[in-house]
Amino acid sequence: MTRIERVAVVGLGLMGGSLARALAARDVHVLGYDSMPDSLDAAEGEGIVHERLPATLTGIEGADVVVFALPVDATMSALTRVAPLLERTRLIMDVASTKRTIVDTAEKAGLGARYVGAHPLTGSHRSGWRASRATLFDDARVFLCPTRSTSPESLALAEWFWRGLRTGVEVLDAATHDEQMAWRSHLPQVVSTALALVLQHAGIHRSALGPGGRDMTRLAGGSPDLWVSIVEDNGAALDAALHELDEELRRFRAALSAHDRGATTEFFSSGRDWFDGAPLEPLTARAPGA
Protein backbone atom coordinates (compact mmCIF):
# COMPACT_ATOMS: atom_id res chain seq x y z
CA MET A 1 0.00 0.00 0.00
CA THR A 2 1.47 3.33 -1.09
CA ARG A 3 1.95 5.69 1.77
CA ILE A 4 -0.66 8.46 2.15
CA GLU A 5 1.33 11.66 2.44
CA ARG A 6 -1.22 14.44 2.29
CA VAL A 7 -4.81 14.46 3.55
CA ALA A 8 -7.29 17.33 3.25
CA VAL A 9 -9.92 17.61 5.98
CA VAL A 10 -12.85 19.87 5.12
CA GLY A 11 -14.60 20.92 8.34
CA LEU A 12 -12.70 20.99 11.63
CA GLY A 13 -15.46 20.29 14.13
CA LEU A 14 -15.59 17.36 16.54
CA MET A 15 -15.13 14.75 13.78
CA GLY A 16 -12.91 16.64 11.35
CA GLY A 17 -10.83 18.21 14.09
CA SER A 18 -10.28 14.84 15.73
CA LEU A 19 -9.40 13.29 12.39
CA ALA A 20 -6.89 16.08 11.66
CA ARG A 21 -5.34 15.57 15.10
CA ALA A 22 -5.11 11.80 14.66
CA LEU A 23 -3.52 12.22 11.22
CA ALA A 24 -1.06 14.90 12.34
CA ALA A 25 -0.01 12.63 15.20
CA ARG A 26 0.89 10.06 12.52
CA ASP A 27 3.05 12.54 10.59
CA VAL A 28 0.55 13.03 7.81
CA HIS A 29 0.63 16.46 6.15
CA VAL A 30 -2.83 17.91 6.84
CA LEU A 31 -4.56 20.43 4.60
CA GLY A 32 -7.50 21.96 6.41
CA TYR A 33 -10.51 24.19 6.00
CA ASP A 34 -13.25 25.38 8.30
CA SER A 35 -15.86 28.08 7.72
CA MET A 36 -15.11 29.43 11.21
CA PRO A 37 -11.82 31.35 11.00
CA ASP A 38 -11.22 30.86 14.74
CA SER A 39 -11.24 27.08 14.39
CA LEU A 40 -8.90 27.20 11.40
CA ASP A 41 -6.57 29.60 13.21
CA ALA A 42 -6.51 27.34 16.26
CA ALA A 43 -5.89 24.21 14.18
CA GLU A 44 -3.03 25.92 12.38
CA GLY A 45 -1.66 27.47 15.57
CA GLU A 46 -1.57 24.09 17.29
CA GLY A 47 0.36 22.62 14.38
CA ILE A 48 -2.44 20.24 13.43
CA VAL A 49 -3.29 21.84 10.09
CA HIS A 50 -0.11 22.37 8.11
CA GLU A 51 -1.67 24.07 5.13
CA ARG A 52 -4.85 26.09 5.27
CA LEU A 53 -7.28 26.01 2.39
CA PRO A 54 -9.42 28.96 1.28
CA ALA A 55 -13.24 28.82 1.15
CA THR A 56 -12.99 27.87 -2.53
CA LEU A 57 -10.85 24.90 -1.44
CA THR A 58 -8.34 25.74 -4.16
CA GLY A 59 -5.21 23.76 -3.35
CA ILE A 60 -7.17 20.66 -2.34
CA GLU A 61 -5.89 19.12 -5.59
CA GLY A 62 -2.61 18.50 -3.80
CA ALA A 63 -4.13 15.98 -1.36
CA ASP A 64 -3.91 12.22 -1.82
CA VAL A 65 -7.07 11.77 0.25
CA VAL A 66 -9.90 14.23 0.88
CA VAL A 67 -12.31 13.84 3.79
CA PHE A 68 -15.45 15.94 4.14
CA ALA A 69 -16.36 16.32 7.81
CA LEU A 70 -19.54 18.37 7.56
CA PRO A 71 -23.24 17.92 8.30
CA VAL A 72 -25.05 15.67 5.79
CA ASP A 73 -26.52 18.44 3.64
CA ALA A 74 -23.32 20.50 3.64
CA THR A 75 -21.37 17.38 2.63
CA MET A 76 -23.52 16.93 -0.46
CA SER A 77 -23.28 20.52 -1.62
CA ALA A 78 -19.53 20.68 -0.92
CA LEU A 79 -18.63 17.54 -2.82
CA THR A 80 -20.72 18.55 -5.82
CA ARG A 81 -19.12 21.98 -5.89
CA VAL A 82 -15.56 20.76 -5.36
CA ALA A 83 -15.70 17.70 -7.67
CA PRO A 84 -13.81 19.47 -10.50
CA LEU A 85 -10.83 19.92 -8.16
CA LEU A 86 -10.74 16.23 -7.24
CA GLU A 87 -9.91 14.68 -10.58
CA ARG A 88 -6.64 13.22 -9.41
CA THR A 89 -7.48 12.59 -5.74
CA ARG A 90 -6.90 8.92 -4.92
CA LEU A 91 -9.70 8.63 -2.38
CA ILE A 92 -12.59 10.88 -1.37
CA MET A 93 -14.57 10.22 1.81
CA ASP A 94 -16.98 11.87 4.22
CA VAL A 95 -17.74 11.08 7.85
CA ALA A 96 -21.41 12.08 8.06
CA SER A 97 -23.92 9.94 9.95
CA THR A 98 -26.13 8.97 6.99
CA LYS A 99 -24.72 7.53 3.80
CA ARG A 100 -27.28 6.67 1.12
CA THR A 101 -27.94 10.10 -0.37
CA ILE A 102 -24.31 11.12 0.06
CA VAL A 103 -22.88 8.19 -1.92
CA ASP A 104 -25.57 8.75 -4.57
CA THR A 105 -24.53 12.39 -4.78
CA ALA A 106 -20.86 11.41 -5.11
CA GLU A 107 -21.79 9.02 -7.91
CA LYS A 108 -23.69 11.74 -9.74
CA ALA A 109 -20.78 14.14 -9.29
CA GLY A 110 -18.59 11.66 -11.21
CA LEU A 111 -16.58 10.68 -8.14
CA GLY A 112 -18.09 7.21 -7.71
CA ALA A 113 -15.01 5.07 -8.45
CA ARG A 114 -12.86 6.89 -5.90
CA TYR A 115 -15.53 7.60 -3.29
CA VAL A 116 -16.18 5.73 -0.04
CA GLY A 117 -18.68 7.01 2.51
CA ALA A 118 -17.43 6.53 6.07
CA HIS A 119 -19.31 6.70 9.34
CA PRO A 120 -17.28 6.42 12.53
CA LEU A 121 -19.69 5.28 15.26
CA THR A 122 -18.23 7.60 17.86
CA GLY A 123 -18.81 11.13 18.96
CA SER A 124 -19.75 13.31 21.86
CA HIS A 125 -22.58 15.60 22.80
CA ARG A 126 -19.93 18.32 22.52
CA SER A 127 -19.18 19.77 19.11
CA GLY A 128 -16.71 22.04 17.34
CA TRP A 129 -12.93 22.22 17.13
CA ARG A 130 -12.56 22.66 20.87
CA ALA A 131 -14.27 19.32 21.49
CA SER A 132 -11.94 17.49 19.10
CA ARG A 133 -9.31 15.07 20.35
CA ALA A 134 -6.73 12.80 18.73
CA THR A 135 -8.13 9.72 20.49
CA LEU A 136 -11.77 10.06 19.36
CA PHE A 137 -11.47 7.19 16.89
CA ASP A 138 -9.43 4.80 19.04
CA ASP A 139 -11.19 1.43 19.00
CA ALA A 140 -14.31 2.94 17.42
CA ARG A 141 -16.25 1.08 14.76
CA VAL A 142 -16.27 2.67 11.29
CA PHE A 143 -18.80 1.76 8.63
CA LEU A 144 -17.60 2.09 5.06
CA CYS A 145 -20.24 2.44 2.38
CA PRO A 146 -19.08 2.19 -1.24
CA THR A 147 -20.90 3.83 -4.14
CA ARG A 148 -22.20 1.60 -6.95
CA SER A 149 -18.89 2.10 -8.73
CA THR A 150 -16.27 2.29 -5.99
CA SER A 151 -13.15 0.51 -7.24
CA PRO A 152 -11.70 -2.35 -5.17
CA GLU A 153 -8.50 -0.28 -4.87
CA SER A 154 -10.36 2.70 -3.40
CA LEU A 155 -12.22 0.53 -0.93
CA ALA A 156 -9.00 -1.22 0.11
CA LEU A 157 -7.30 2.17 0.57
CA ALA A 158 -10.20 3.40 2.71
CA GLU A 159 -10.01 0.26 4.87
CA TRP A 160 -6.27 0.74 5.27
CA PHE A 161 -6.76 4.43 6.15
CA TRP A 162 -9.24 3.72 8.96
CA ARG A 163 -7.40 0.68 10.31
CA GLY A 164 -4.36 2.92 10.57
CA LEU A 165 -6.41 5.11 12.90
CA ARG A 166 -7.02 2.13 15.20
CA THR A 167 -10.67 1.69 14.23
CA GLY A 168 -12.58 -1.50 13.48
CA VAL A 169 -13.88 -1.39 9.92
CA GLU A 170 -17.10 -2.85 8.54
CA VAL A 171 -18.09 -2.54 4.90
CA LEU A 172 -21.80 -2.09 4.48
CA ASP A 173 -24.28 -1.14 1.78
CA ALA A 174 -25.30 2.51 2.27
CA ALA A 175 -29.06 1.85 2.36
CA THR A 176 -28.61 -0.92 4.93
CA HIS A 177 -26.39 1.38 6.95
CA ASP A 178 -28.99 4.14 7.08
CA GLU A 179 -31.77 1.71 7.98
CA GLN A 180 -29.66 0.30 10.81
CA MET A 181 -28.66 3.73 12.10
CA ALA A 182 -32.29 4.79 12.39
CA TRP A 183 -32.53 2.24 15.22
CA ARG A 184 -29.04 2.22 16.63
CA SER A 185 -28.30 5.93 16.66
CA HIS A 186 -31.05 8.28 15.44
CA LEU A 187 -33.82 6.80 17.59
CA PRO A 188 -31.79 7.11 20.83
CA GLN A 189 -30.91 10.69 19.90
CA VAL A 190 -34.51 11.76 19.30
CA VAL A 191 -35.65 10.04 22.49
CA SER A 192 -32.97 11.81 24.51
CA THR A 193 -33.97 15.20 23.11
CA ALA A 194 -37.70 14.51 23.63
CA LEU A 195 -36.97 13.56 27.24
CA ALA A 196 -35.00 16.78 27.66
CA LEU A 197 -37.98 18.81 26.39
CA VAL A 198 -40.39 17.04 28.73
CA LEU A 199 -38.11 17.81 31.68
CA GLN A 200 -37.69 21.39 30.49
CA HIS A 201 -41.46 21.89 30.43
CA ALA A 202 -41.75 20.32 33.88
CA GLY A 203 -39.25 22.89 35.18
CA ILE A 204 -36.60 20.30 35.98
CA HIS A 205 -32.97 21.10 35.38
CA ARG A 206 -30.43 18.49 34.37
CA SER A 207 -28.52 19.04 37.61
CA ALA A 208 -31.57 17.75 39.50
CA LEU A 209 -31.23 14.33 37.87
CA GLY A 210 -29.48 11.27 39.23
CA PRO A 211 -26.76 9.47 37.25
CA GLY A 212 -29.33 7.53 35.21
CA GLY A 213 -31.32 10.59 34.20
CA ARG A 214 -28.13 12.40 33.27
CA ASP A 215 -27.07 9.51 31.01
CA MET A 216 -30.49 9.57 29.38
CA THR A 217 -30.24 13.25 28.50
CA ARG A 218 -26.58 13.54 27.52
CA LEU A 219 -27.29 13.17 23.80
CA ALA A 220 -29.69 16.13 23.98
CA GLY A 221 -26.58 18.33 24.17
CA GLY A 222 -25.65 17.43 20.58
CA SER A 223 -25.40 19.86 17.69
CA PRO A 224 -28.84 20.85 16.32
CA ASP A 225 -27.46 21.52 12.81
CA LEU A 226 -25.93 18.09 12.64
CA TRP A 227 -29.06 16.34 13.85
CA VAL A 228 -31.52 18.25 11.70
CA SER A 229 -29.58 17.21 8.62
CA ILE A 230 -29.43 13.58 9.78
CA VAL A 231 -33.13 13.20 10.56
CA GLU A 232 -34.09 15.00 7.35
CA ASP A 233 -31.98 12.56 5.38
CA ASN A 234 -33.28 9.45 7.14
CA GLY A 235 -36.82 10.48 8.02
CA ALA A 236 -38.76 7.43 6.87
CA ALA A 237 -36.59 4.87 8.65
CA LEU A 238 -36.50 6.99 11.80
CA ASP A 239 -40.26 7.39 11.78
CA ALA A 240 -40.66 3.60 11.62
CA ALA A 241 -38.42 3.22 14.65
CA LEU A 242 -40.32 5.94 16.54
CA HIS A 243 -43.55 4.15 15.71
CA GLU A 244 -42.25 1.00 17.40
CA LEU A 245 -41.23 2.98 20.47
CA ASP A 246 -44.68 4.53 20.59
CA GLU A 247 -46.17 1.02 20.56
CA GLU A 248 -43.94 -0.14 23.42
CA LEU A 249 -44.80 2.88 25.54
CA ARG A 250 -48.49 2.51 24.76
CA ARG A 251 -48.43 -1.14 25.90
CA PHE A 252 -46.59 -0.19 29.07
CA ARG A 253 -49.07 2.56 29.92
CA ALA A 254 -51.99 0.18 29.36
CA ALA A 255 -50.40 -2.33 31.73
CA LEU A 256 -49.73 0.39 34.26
CA SER A 257 -53.27 1.74 34.31
CA ALA A 258 -54.69 -1.81 34.49
CA HIS A 259 -52.33 -2.60 37.41
CA ASP A 260 -51.28 -5.60 35.34
CA ARG A 261 -48.24 -6.59 37.37
CA GLY A 262 -47.55 -9.54 35.07
CA ALA A 263 -47.24 -7.21 32.10
CA THR A 264 -45.08 -4.62 33.86
CA THR A 265 -42.84 -7.42 35.11
CA GLU A 266 -42.55 -8.75 31.57
CA PHE A 267 -41.66 -5.24 30.37
CA PHE A 268 -38.75 -4.74 32.77
CA SER A 269 -37.62 -8.38 32.59
CA SER A 270 -37.45 -8.39 28.81
CA GLY A 271 -35.50 -5.15 28.90
CA ARG A 272 -33.00 -6.65 31.29
CA ASP A 273 -32.76 -9.86 29.25
CA TRP A 274 -31.81 -7.79 26.25
CA PHE A 275 -29.30 -5.82 28.32
CA ASP A 276 -27.73 -9.04 29.62
CA GLY A 277 -27.93 -10.87 26.32
CA ALA A 278 -25.08 -12.60 24.55
CA PRO A 279 -23.65 -10.79 21.53
CA LEU A 280 -25.55 -11.49 18.33
CA GLU A 281 -23.95 -12.02 14.98
CA PRO A 282 -22.76 -8.78 13.39
CA LEU A 283 -25.69 -7.12 11.64
CA THR A 284 -23.62 -5.95 8.76
CA ALA A 285 -23.12 -7.49 5.36
CA ARG A 286 -20.31 -7.11 2.91
CA ALA A 287 -21.16 -4.69 0.15
CA PRO A 288 -22.09 -6.37 -3.13
CA GLY A 289 -18.88 -7.17 -4.95
CA ALA A 290 -16.66 -6.15 -2.05
Add this chain to the structure above:
Amino acid sequence: MTRIERVAVVGLGLMGGSLARALAARDVHVLGYDSMPDSLDAAEGEGIVHERLPATLTGIEGADVVVFALPVDATMSALTRVAPLLERTRLIMDVASTKRTIVDTAEKAGLGARYVGAHPLTGSHRSGWRASRATLFDDARVFLCPTRSTSPESLALAEWFWRGLRTGVEVLDAATHDEQMAWRSHLPQVVSTALALVLQHAGIHRSALGPGGRDMTRLAGGSPDLWVSIVEDNGAALDAALHELDEELRRFRAALSAHDRGATTEFFSSGRDWFDGAPLEPLTARAPGA
Protein backbone atom coordinates in the same frame (compact mmCIF):
# COMPACT_ATOMS: atom_id res chain seq x y z
CA MET B 1 -25.86 14.36 68.90
CA THR B 2 -25.56 11.01 70.63
CA ARG B 3 -23.39 8.61 68.77
CA ILE B 4 -25.17 5.91 66.74
CA GLU B 5 -23.58 2.63 67.83
CA ARG B 6 -25.68 -0.06 66.21
CA VAL B 7 -27.53 0.02 62.89
CA ALA B 8 -29.67 -2.77 61.45
CA VAL B 9 -29.84 -3.01 57.66
CA VAL B 10 -32.68 -5.17 56.34
CA GLY B 11 -31.88 -6.19 52.77
CA LEU B 12 -28.29 -6.35 51.55
CA GLY B 13 -28.69 -5.61 47.85
CA LEU B 14 -27.10 -2.69 46.00
CA MET B 15 -28.51 -0.08 48.41
CA GLY B 16 -28.50 -2.00 51.69
CA GLY B 17 -25.17 -3.66 50.99
CA SER B 18 -23.58 -0.33 50.13
CA LEU B 19 -25.08 1.22 53.25
CA ALA B 20 -23.75 -1.63 55.42
CA ARG B 21 -20.31 -1.19 53.88
CA ALA B 22 -20.33 2.58 54.41
CA LEU B 23 -21.42 2.13 58.04
CA ALA B 24 -18.92 -0.63 58.78
CA ALA B 25 -16.17 1.57 57.36
CA ARG B 26 -17.19 4.16 59.99
CA ASP B 27 -16.91 1.64 62.83
CA VAL B 28 -20.65 1.23 63.27
CA HIS B 29 -21.80 -2.19 64.52
CA VAL B 30 -23.97 -3.54 61.70
CA LEU B 31 -26.83 -5.99 62.20
CA GLY B 32 -27.87 -7.44 58.88
CA TYR B 33 -30.45 -9.57 57.16
CA ASP B 34 -31.03 -10.72 53.62
CA SER B 35 -33.45 -13.31 52.29
CA MET B 36 -30.64 -14.73 50.15
CA PRO B 37 -28.35 -16.73 52.45
CA ASP B 38 -25.41 -16.31 50.07
CA SER B 39 -25.56 -12.53 50.37
CA LEU B 40 -25.79 -12.68 54.13
CA ASP B 41 -22.88 -15.17 54.29
CA ALA B 42 -20.78 -12.94 52.07
CA ALA B 43 -21.59 -9.82 54.09
CA GLU B 44 -20.68 -11.58 57.31
CA GLY B 45 -17.61 -13.21 55.80
CA GLU B 46 -16.29 -9.86 54.61
CA GLY B 47 -16.72 -8.43 58.10
CA ILE B 48 -19.38 -5.94 56.97
CA VAL B 49 -22.27 -7.47 58.90
CA HIS B 50 -21.21 -8.09 62.49
CA GLU B 51 -24.42 -9.71 63.67
CA ARG B 52 -26.77 -11.63 61.43
CA LEU B 53 -30.49 -11.46 61.99
CA PRO B 54 -32.91 -14.32 61.34
CA ALA B 55 -35.86 -14.08 58.95
CA THR B 56 -38.09 -13.08 61.88
CA LEU B 57 -35.67 -10.18 62.51
CA THR B 58 -35.61 -11.09 66.20
CA GLY B 59 -32.68 -9.21 67.69
CA ILE B 60 -33.39 -6.06 65.66
CA GLU B 61 -34.54 -4.51 68.97
CA GLY B 62 -30.86 -4.03 69.79
CA ALA B 63 -30.30 -1.49 66.99
CA ASP B 64 -30.35 2.29 67.52
CA VAL B 65 -31.32 2.81 63.91
CA VAL B 66 -33.11 0.42 61.53
CA VAL B 67 -32.97 0.86 57.77
CA PHE B 68 -35.14 -1.16 55.40
CA ALA B 69 -33.41 -1.55 52.05
CA LEU B 70 -36.03 -3.48 50.10
CA PRO B 71 -38.29 -2.94 47.11
CA VAL B 72 -41.25 -0.60 47.82
CA ASP B 73 -43.85 -3.30 48.42
CA ALA B 74 -41.51 -5.46 50.52
CA THR B 75 -40.63 -2.39 52.60
CA MET B 76 -44.27 -1.84 53.49
CA SER B 77 -44.96 -5.42 54.47
CA ALA B 78 -41.71 -5.71 56.44
CA LEU B 79 -42.20 -2.59 58.50
CA THR B 80 -45.78 -3.49 59.35
CA ARG B 81 -44.72 -6.95 60.41
CA VAL B 82 -41.66 -5.85 62.39
CA ALA B 83 -43.21 -2.78 64.06
CA PRO B 84 -43.72 -4.58 67.43
CA LEU B 85 -39.95 -5.14 67.64
CA LEU B 86 -39.18 -1.48 67.05
CA GLU B 87 -40.71 0.10 70.11
CA ARG B 88 -37.43 1.45 71.42
CA THR B 89 -35.63 2.05 68.10
CA ARG B 90 -34.53 5.70 67.92
CA LEU B 91 -34.93 6.05 64.17
CA ILE B 92 -36.50 3.88 61.47
CA MET B 93 -35.88 4.57 57.81
CA ASP B 94 -36.11 2.97 54.39
CA VAL B 95 -34.27 3.75 51.16
CA ALA B 96 -36.92 2.86 48.57
CA SER B 97 -37.47 5.05 45.52
CA THR B 98 -41.05 6.11 46.29
CA LYS B 99 -42.06 7.56 49.63
CA ARG B 100 -45.74 8.51 49.96
CA THR B 101 -47.33 5.13 50.60
CA ILE B 102 -44.34 4.00 52.66
CA VAL B 103 -44.49 6.90 55.12
CA ASP B 104 -48.29 6.45 55.32
CA THR B 105 -47.74 2.77 56.11
CA ALA B 106 -45.20 3.65 58.80
CA GLU B 107 -47.67 6.10 60.32
CA LYS B 108 -50.40 3.45 60.38
CA ALA B 109 -47.99 0.97 61.95
CA GLY B 110 -47.54 3.39 64.84
CA LEU B 111 -43.97 4.26 63.90
CA GLY B 112 -44.72 7.78 62.64
CA ALA B 113 -42.85 9.82 65.25
CA ARG B 114 -39.59 7.93 64.75
CA TYR B 115 -39.89 7.27 61.02
CA VAL B 116 -38.17 9.12 58.19
CA GLY B 117 -38.39 7.89 54.60
CA ALA B 118 -35.08 8.31 52.77
CA HIS B 119 -34.33 8.16 49.06
CA PRO B 120 -30.69 8.34 48.03
CA LEU B 121 -30.64 9.53 44.40
CA THR B 122 -27.91 7.14 43.39
CA GLY B 123 -27.73 3.60 42.13
CA SER B 124 -26.58 1.43 39.32
CA HIS B 125 -28.15 -0.79 36.70
CA ARG B 126 -26.42 -3.59 38.64
CA SER B 127 -28.16 -5.02 41.68
CA GLY B 128 -27.54 -7.36 44.61
CA TRP B 129 -24.84 -7.63 47.26
CA ARG B 130 -22.12 -8.13 44.68
CA ALA B 131 -22.90 -4.75 43.13
CA SER B 132 -22.67 -2.96 46.49
CA ARG B 133 -19.79 -0.64 47.32
CA ALA B 134 -18.87 1.57 50.26
CA THR B 135 -18.67 4.67 48.07
CA LEU B 136 -22.14 4.45 46.50
CA PHE B 137 -23.46 7.35 48.59
CA ASP B 138 -20.44 9.64 48.35
CA ASP B 139 -21.68 13.08 47.26
CA ALA B 140 -25.12 11.68 46.37
CA ARG B 141 -28.27 13.63 47.11
CA VAL B 142 -30.64 12.08 49.66
CA PHE B 143 -34.26 13.08 49.99
CA LEU B 144 -35.73 12.76 53.46
CA CYS B 145 -39.51 12.52 53.73
CA PRO B 146 -41.03 12.76 57.21
CA THR B 147 -44.36 11.21 58.14
CA ARG B 148 -47.13 13.50 59.41
CA SER B 149 -45.85 12.93 62.94
CA THR B 150 -42.05 12.62 62.60
CA SER B 151 -40.51 14.33 65.64
CA PRO B 152 -37.97 17.10 65.07
CA GLU B 153 -35.43 14.96 66.95
CA SER B 154 -35.95 12.01 64.59
CA LEU B 155 -35.63 14.21 61.52
CA ALA B 156 -32.50 15.84 62.91
CA LEU B 157 -31.02 12.42 63.64
CA ALA B 158 -31.80 11.25 60.10
CA GLU B 159 -30.14 14.35 58.64
CA TRP B 160 -27.08 13.77 60.81
CA PHE B 161 -26.97 10.08 59.80
CA TRP B 162 -26.96 10.83 56.06
CA ARG B 163 -24.61 13.80 56.29
CA GLY B 164 -22.20 11.47 58.08
CA LEU B 165 -22.26 9.32 54.94
CA ARG B 166 -21.11 12.29 52.84
CA THR B 167 -24.47 12.85 51.18
CA GLY B 168 -26.29 16.11 50.53
CA VAL B 169 -29.64 16.08 52.33
CA GLU B 170 -32.93 17.65 51.24
CA VAL B 171 -36.09 17.41 53.31
CA LEU B 172 -39.15 17.07 51.16
CA ASP B 173 -42.82 16.24 51.54
CA ALA B 174 -43.37 12.62 50.44
CA ALA B 175 -46.13 13.37 47.92
CA THR B 176 -44.00 16.10 46.31
CA HIS B 177 -41.06 13.72 46.24
CA ASP B 178 -43.00 11.04 44.38
CA GLU B 179 -44.44 13.53 41.90
CA GLN B 180 -40.92 14.85 41.20
CA MET B 181 -39.43 11.39 40.86
CA ALA B 182 -41.98 10.43 38.22
CA TRP B 183 -40.22 12.95 35.97
CA ARG B 184 -36.67 12.85 37.24
CA SER B 185 -36.20 9.11 37.64
CA HIS B 186 -39.14 6.87 36.71
CA LEU B 187 -39.73 8.41 33.29
CA PRO B 188 -36.08 7.99 32.20
CA GLN B 189 -36.15 4.38 33.45
CA VAL B 190 -39.27 3.45 31.49
CA VAL B 191 -37.96 5.16 28.38
CA SER B 192 -34.68 3.28 28.62
CA THR B 193 -36.46 -0.05 28.94
CA ALA B 194 -38.88 0.75 26.11
CA LEU B 195 -35.92 1.63 23.90
CA ALA B 196 -34.27 -1.67 24.84
CA LEU B 197 -37.39 -3.57 23.80
CA VAL B 198 -37.60 -1.76 20.47
CA LEU B 199 -33.97 -2.63 19.76
CA GLN B 200 -34.54 -6.22 20.87
CA HIS B 201 -37.43 -6.59 18.42
CA ALA B 202 -35.31 -5.05 15.68
CA GLY B 203 -32.66 -7.72 16.34
CA ILE B 204 -30.07 -5.23 17.51
CA HIS B 205 -27.77 -6.13 20.36
CA ARG B 206 -26.45 -3.58 22.81
CA SER B 207 -22.88 -4.22 21.67
CA ALA B 208 -23.88 -2.86 18.24
CA LEU B 209 -24.62 0.56 19.72
CA GLY B 210 -22.30 3.53 19.91
CA PRO B 211 -21.52 5.28 23.20
CA GLY B 212 -24.73 7.34 23.07
CA GLY B 213 -26.99 4.36 22.46
CA ARG B 214 -25.27 2.45 25.25
CA ASP B 215 -25.88 5.32 27.66
CA MET B 216 -29.52 5.41 26.62
CA THR B 217 -30.03 1.72 27.41
CA ARG B 218 -27.95 1.33 30.56
CA LEU B 219 -30.94 1.76 32.88
CA ALA B 220 -32.71 -1.12 31.12
CA GLY B 221 -30.33 -3.41 33.01
CA GLY B 222 -31.97 -2.50 36.34
CA SER B 223 -33.77 -4.91 38.63
CA PRO B 224 -37.30 -5.77 37.37
CA ASP B 225 -38.59 -6.44 40.91
CA LEU B 226 -37.46 -3.06 42.08
CA TRP B 227 -38.95 -1.23 39.14
CA VAL B 228 -42.27 -3.04 39.09
CA SER B 229 -42.84 -2.01 42.70
CA ILE B 230 -41.83 1.59 41.96
CA VAL B 231 -44.07 2.06 38.94
CA GLU B 232 -46.98 0.33 40.68
CA ASP B 233 -46.62 2.74 43.59
CA ASN B 234 -46.33 5.86 41.43
CA GLY B 235 -48.45 4.94 38.42
CA ALA B 236 -50.57 8.05 38.05
CA ALA B 237 -47.68 10.52 38.17
CA LEU B 238 -45.61 8.36 35.86
CA ASP B 239 -48.45 8.08 33.37
CA ALA B 240 -48.74 11.88 33.27
CA ALA B 241 -45.02 12.15 32.50
CA LEU B 242 -45.28 9.47 29.80
CA HIS B 243 -48.20 11.37 28.28
CA GLU B 244 -46.01 14.46 27.92
CA LEU B 245 -43.27 12.41 26.27
CA ASP B 246 -45.82 10.97 23.89
CA GLU B 247 -46.86 14.52 22.94
CA GLU B 248 -43.25 15.58 22.31
CA LEU B 249 -42.58 12.57 20.11
CA ARG B 250 -45.84 13.06 18.25
CA ARG B 251 -44.94 16.68 17.50
CA PHE B 252 -41.48 15.65 16.33
CA ARG B 253 -42.85 12.96 14.01
CA ALA B 254 -45.34 15.42 12.53
CA ALA B 255 -42.50 17.87 11.84
CA LEU B 256 -40.41 15.09 10.33
CA SER B 257 -43.08 13.86 7.96
CA ALA B 258 -43.90 17.45 6.92
CA HIS B 259 -40.17 18.14 6.30
CA ASP B 260 -40.65 21.13 8.58
CA ARG B 261 -37.02 22.00 9.10
CA GLY B 262 -37.92 24.95 11.29
CA ALA B 263 -39.73 22.66 13.70
CA THR B 264 -37.04 19.97 13.79
CA THR B 265 -34.43 22.69 14.36
CA GLU B 266 -36.52 24.07 17.22
CA PHE B 267 -36.77 20.54 18.66
CA PHE B 268 -33.01 19.90 18.79
CA SER B 269 -32.16 23.51 19.70
CA SER B 270 -34.54 23.56 22.67
CA GLY B 271 -33.13 20.27 23.87
CA ARG B 272 -29.63 21.65 23.73
CA ASP B 273 -30.69 24.88 25.44
CA TRP B 274 -32.04 22.81 28.32
CA PHE B 275 -28.84 20.75 28.39
CA ASP B 276 -26.70 23.90 28.50
CA GLY B 277 -28.98 25.79 30.86
CA ALA B 278 -27.99 27.42 34.10
CA PRO B 279 -28.99 25.59 37.28
CA LEU B 280 -32.52 26.38 38.41
CA GLU B 281 -33.53 26.90 41.99
CA PRO B 282 -33.78 23.64 43.95
CA LEU B 283 -37.17 22.09 43.30
CA THR B 284 -37.57 20.90 46.83
CA ALA B 285 -39.42 22.48 49.70
CA ARG B 286 -38.97 22.07 53.39
CA ALA B 287 -41.48 19.65 54.83
CA PRO B 288 -44.33 21.34 56.69
CA GLY B 289 -43.16 22.12 60.17
CA ALA B 290 -39.58 21.01 59.48
